[in-house]
Amino acid sequence: MNRRDAALVVLVLIAALAGFALMLTQTGQGAQVEIAVNGEVYGIYDLDTDQTIEIGEKNICRIENGAAWMEWADCPDQLCVHHSKISRNNETVVCLPNRVTLTILGGEDEGQPDTIVSDASLENSFLPGYGETTSFLSTANK
Ligand SMILES: [Zn+2]
Numbered sequence: 001m002n003r004r005d006a007a008l009v010v011l012v013l014i015a016a017l018a019g020f021a022l023m024l025t026q027t028g029q030g031a032q033v034e035i036a037v038n039g040e041v042y043g044i045y046d047l048d049t050d051q052t053i054e055i056g057e058k059n060i061c062r063i064e065n066g067a068a069w070m071e072w073a074d075c076p077d078q079l080c081v082h083h084s085k086i087s088r089n090n091e092t093v094v095c096l097p098n099r100v101t102l103t104i105l106g107g108e109d110e111g112q113p114d115t116i117v118s119d120a121s122l123e124n125s126f127l128p129g130y131g132e133t134t135s136f137l138s139t140a141n142k
Contacts, residue, residue: 031087031107033068035061038099047087047107058098068102070095 035042035055042055045063052071053061059080062071067085070093080095089107094100 031066031089032105033061033063033086034103034105036101036103042100044105047104055100056098059095059100061102068104069093070100070102073098073100 031047032044033047034044037055045053047063047066047068050064055061058074059070060072062069067087069085070080070083073081073095075095075097077097080093083093086093086104087107089104089109091104093102
């Protein structure tokens with residue numbers, strides 16, 4: 001193994017770690033999607049597991065990369081299919097004609113600040129002279 005190979009291995013490792021970290025931040029902590037038909041729970045599925053769920057013969061829900069959406073429906077308005085992907089706590093997709101709802105349980109709360117992005121920007125703007133970003137964070141969280 002020459003030096004270039006070693007550098008390549010390191011790069012691949014870094015990329016893998018970065019991908020893993022990204023995955024962790026995107027999936028949240030054990031979020032699930034609850035599917036209900038006619039107000040009754042049809043099933044609860046982990047957002048961590050990529051899968052396709054047929055809801056009767058009228059709707060198909062897809063879960064991928066920590067988000068859920070209505071992949072297909074036979075309803076005339078198609079509003080549920082065009083709804084954006086959901087991944088945050090209490091977000092819902094509703095198919096009114098078929099009375100099907102997708103609801104996120106236990107995901108990250110909506111409106112919560114993205115701490116990872118703010119951490120990065122804090123370090124860029126406040127690091128010179130201020131090593132302790134934690135003290136700033138505690139005031140920012142008030
Ligand atoms: Zn629909």
